[in-house]
Amino acid sequence: xxxxxxxxxxxxxxxxxxxxxxxxxxxxxxxxxxxxxxxxxxxxxxxxxxxxxxxxxxxxxxxxxxxxxxxxxxxxxxxxxxxxxxxxxxxxxxxxxxxxxxxxxxxxxxxxxxxxxxxxxxxxxxxxxxxxxxxxxxxxxxxxxxxxxxxxxxxxxxxxxxxxxxxxxxxxxxxxxxxxxxxxxxxxxxxxxxxxxxxxxxxxxxxxxxxxxxxxxxxxxxxxxxxxxxxxxxxxxxxxxxxxxxxxxxxxxxxxxxxxxxxxxxxxxxxxxxxxxxxxxxxxxxxxxx
Ligand SMILES: [Zn+2]
Numbered sequence: 001x002x003x004x005x006x007x008x009x010x011x012x013x014x015x016x017x018x019x020x021x022x023x024x025x026x027x028x029x030x031x032x033x034x035x036x037x038x039x040x041x042x043x044x045x046x047x048x049x050x051x052x053x054x055x056x057x058x059x060x061x062x063x064x065x066x067x068x069x070x071x072x073x074x075x076x077x078x079x080x081x082x083x084x085x086x087x088x089x090x091x092x093x094x095x096x097x098x099x100x101x102x103x104x105x106x107x108x109x110x111x112x113x114x115x116x117x118x119x120x121x122x123x124x125x126x127x128x129x130x131x132x133x134x135x136x137x138x139x140x141x142x143x144x145x146x147x148x149x150x151x152x153x154x155x156x157x158x159x160x161x162x163x164x165x166x167x168x169x170x171x172x173x174x175x176x177x178x179x180x181x182x183x184x185x186x187x188x189x190x191x192x193x194x195x196x197x198x199x200x201x202x203x204x205x206x207x208x209x210x211x212x213x214x215x216x217x218x219x220x221x222x223x224x225x226x227x228x229x230x231x232x233x234x235x236x237x238x239x240x241x242x243x244x245x246x247x248x249x250x251x252x253x254x255x256x257x258x259x260x261x262x263x264x265x266x267x268x269x270x271x272x273x274x275x276x277x278x279x280x281x282x283x284x285x286x287x288x289x290x
Contacts, residue, residue, distance in 0.1 A: 004248065012233055019229055023222050045093040046139055047200045048123065049079040049155055056198055061154075063193045064183070075185040076124065076158035077194050081145065085153030090126055090143040092136040093197065101131055105156070106148035112168065113142070119192070122168055124156035157197060161190035 056062040061078040081088045096115035104110035110124040113136055128143035136142050147153045160168065161179055166188060174184040179192050 004245070008236070012236070016229060016233075019225065023225065042196055042200075044138075045197065045200060046091065047197060048090050048093050048157060049081065049088060049145075050091065051079075051081040051088050052083075054080040054082060056195070063195050064181070064185075072184045072186045075187040075191060076122070076156050077198060078154045078156050079145075079198075080152075080154040085145050086147045088145040088153070088155075089141045090123055090128075090145060090155050092138055092140050092142045093121060095138045096121075096136055098130050098132055098134040098136065098142075101128060106150065108146040108148055111143050114162070118162040120160040120162050120168070121194075122158040122160075124158065125154055157194055158187065159192040159194035159197075160188060161192055164188050164190040 054061060056077050059065065060074070061080060063074060063077050065074040067074050092113065094115050094117065096113040098111060099114045099120075100110075100112035102110060104124050106125075108125040109127050110122050111126060111128045111130060112120060112122050114120055123143055125146060125148060126143035127146040130136065130142055143155075145153050145155050158168065163178065168188050169186065170188055171186045173186060173189060175182045176189045177183070177185065177187075177191055178189050185191055
């Protein structure tokens with residue numbers, strides 16, 4: 001009986017542990033490294049340019065396109081508005097703090113923001129009124145697209161994991177990159193590919209409501225599962241378990257009874273045989289007398 005109890009206990013413990021592990025996995029609590037986790041935050045990011053932009057697919061606006069006659073590779077992506085590029089508002093993709101603002105390229109400036117999730121974005125080829133130490137909120141206009149000497153106007157956006165320190169432009173760094181293919185980007189080692197920024201929905205939706213809904217759904221699902229498991233355990237203890245035990249006891253009792261009956265029958269049989277033997281000897285004796 002105790003063996004059955006132990007078995008049932010083990011089954012339920014295992015079920016609980018497995019369910020718990022599955023739930024933890026569903027929550028995504030497993031740590032795959034700080035940088036990967038930071039990249040995952042992109043689902044909460046918004047596009048930095050609301051205006052309709054040219055495609056970055058297979059052209060020189062994309063990440064990794066050739067620059068300087070193939071000497072180096074494009075380290076960011078370019079948001080090039082289809083119309084009236086100059087002065088186009090640039091919005092913070094997520095909240096953070098301005099860590100740098102300086103002259104960048106061909107008559108334009110760059111704004112560096114350390115995002116609250118630890119990543120770093122360089123908004124380049126712009127002009128801005130913000131300065132070091134200023135806080136930026138997600139969706140806040142932080143800059144305007146400026147016009148380069150060539151007459152072109154775009155936002156050049158670079159993204160970094162934030163796992164390294166030092167200047168973002170590193171002309172000597174040709175092959176030391178942690179998160180992108182090792183090629184000559186001439187940037188800091190923790191450079192990320194920001195192409196996904198282009199796939200984000202337009203600025204209008206920050207999707208915080210959707211994120212909240214997803215969280216509520218997850219919590220609800222987990223609570224339901226826990227209640228279900230608890231109910232299952234209770235039901236097993238008070239309904240299934242006694243029934244199972246009863247069936248087992250009945251079976252064993254039946255076996256025991258039949259064994260007892262068999263023994264009795266055997267005993268009676270032996271007794272009968274003995275009697276028959278006795279009678280036989282009497283018969284023979286009587287015959288001998290004749
Ligand atoms: Zn660019």
